[in-house]
Amino acid sequence: MSDVTETTDTSQDFDVEDASLSKGSATDADSSAAPHSRLDDEGDVAADYIEELLDICDLDGDIDIEVTDGRAYISVNASGESNLRVLSRTETVAALQELTRLAVQTKTGEFSRLILDVGGSREQRQRELEKLVDGAIAGIEAGSMSAHLEPMSSYERKLVHDIVAERGFASESEGEGRDRHTVISRA
Template sequence: MKPGITIRAQTVEEAVRLALEHLGLTREEVEVRVLEEPGAGPAGNEEALVQVTPREAAAPPEEAGDPGQVGLEVLSELLRRMGLQAHVSVGEYAVEAGEARPILDVTTTNERDSGLLIGRRGETLNRLQFLVNLLVNRKLHRWPGLLVDVEHYRRRRDASLRDLARRMAERVIRTGQPITLEPMPAYERRIIHLTLRDNPQVVTQSTGEEDNRKVVIYPAGWELPTSSS
């Protein structure tokens, strides 16, 4: 019997699709349990977390093990197979006050390899992070929530996003008109939401579908669309 899988993606449907591809099963052959809905509140988690289990198999028990250390081993092996000379270390990164997540820091020997791992606007880095989480999930039977950074790119990007959020909020307050930001992956949209969560003069909301999903910053009191979460 195949074990189940717990997986995170932008929508419940996308998470289920990825899980079915991984398990090699159809929707009728599995039980789906939604552990977290996406977009629960303006600063909520932007991604869905689902558990997909074959109907004939019980969900496997969680394995003991530190996600950071397992992630380090997984990522180091991936980089070795890619033929890249890189060092991986484990640390903690505060996404927000009170929420520290394990982060895998990658240091490369040259800019070419760094650029290869980061990709255009961090797209390759985000895919690498998802792959590492998926492989660690296979080993531990739980979603580890690992972050992956290459030469501090993610930290610089996070700082840039926080600065962008504050500047755009100031413009919204000054003009009284909403501003729509460029499409971003779920993690980056959450940075925007968290940065402005305690600003009483603006409200943030995600809109759009899949790769075109973006954050809109509204003046406080603006009538928000009801079709987006």
């Protein structure tokens, strides 16, 4: 069985790019005013969905819920002898995240921007993105005017923008839909 731990950080950092996707829903500022906010409810629904999935797959995991930066973060970590590796591939986590978002949207009637992490997959992806950015910056330092990265989710693009800024370079998102990607250049 899974254990669920819930933590809440009421700091709200709103992502304008994703804000247009949640038209008609309560604003993040409104949700932080209530003791049990929309994001807390979203996390609870997502945790229930993931817990059922783990039971079906006969996997044990501890589920942590955190609300921060205007999103619900759901982390599933191995408990005991659990083999969560079967669910922690980047593509699998992305698919599970979308299914979980759909389950939340079905239950709450509102668009969800929740982030799912399985067995530290987000931390691993962060390291992959750092290597990708470092390679692109090396190309720019070798004489390229800019570097176009592969298309990725808005959350991953935000991580890339943060990494690029830490490295003293500039970045912007270009393209539409599934082709939206980050372009890195000198600051």
